[in-house]
Amino acid sequence: MENTIKSIVEKYDSDKGFLVPVLQDVQKELNYLPREALDYVSQFLKVSIAQIYEVATFYTAFSLEPRGKYQLALCQGTACHVRGVPQITDHIERTLDMNAGETTEDLKYTFETVNCVGACALGPVLVVNGDYHGNMTIAKTDRLLKKLGKEGTE
Template sequence: MTQINMAEDIKNAADKIIDAHRFDKMQLIGILHDLQAHQRWLPREVLEYLAEKLDLPINQIYHVATFFKAFYLKPRGKHTCTVCLGTACHVRGAPKLLENLERNLNIKAGETTPDLMFSLEAVNCVGACALGPVVICDGEYHGHMTNIKTDRLLRQVKAKDKEENKAKELVEA
């Protein structure tokens, strides 16, 4: 058995998830999904641990994790902003929205801020063309977006985080 370096809390969470799926190799996708939900991404050591626990080759786990776009092998931000660059959104100014967000967050599409607060994505058509240009933030659709509205949205997300952190500090004090 190889020695895998993992924080204790991550290992405990992984154990619970694997156990909940009864160590069933057939549930690999569901296990990966639950593991990712815990950390927002799938670190290498977690995949190695899973391979060991399920007695599966690590290559097979990587194959599945890289096949599905829903799995992330790099750290993700707490919040995800997605700009639709499909044709309907594109002609209504979506590229300008993306540029503005890239400038604002100081990252490019496909990247995550170093403080792990935001991930920025660009996709092609999210099926809400009539609302274009569309920005999706943490799963919530925002239509007819402009740079001003996008800036406001970012400020709201940051302000909400601040409030939550304050409340957390008060509870822990």
């Protein structure tokens, strides 16, 4: 991990003014901000760990908890809800053997339920790592999960 963090910090010329982009890159690489990684950022960027935590907890985009490789966010807004989101939520929970709000032990999936993601006409909407999947049905969700399952083992 040390080398990964070192090369990210060097990309920004070890300039502490780039703390936020450095943390963004670390999170992109590791899916979350583990303590060990933050210690290296502190060491290489010469920023106190307290300051790093201040930034990491201020921005909701940062996660200090482990996150899955695939981050699934299922919209629970009204437009999606009336088009079958409760059934899709149950289906994802059953298929991945997890509850919404959790990350699987193998760190493959994080599944969250979220408020309206602003694409109501496409509802039900499932956002996977930032990509919007609209008009979701149970069958479509199944196909998507199978595809992600295969990608993860290749």
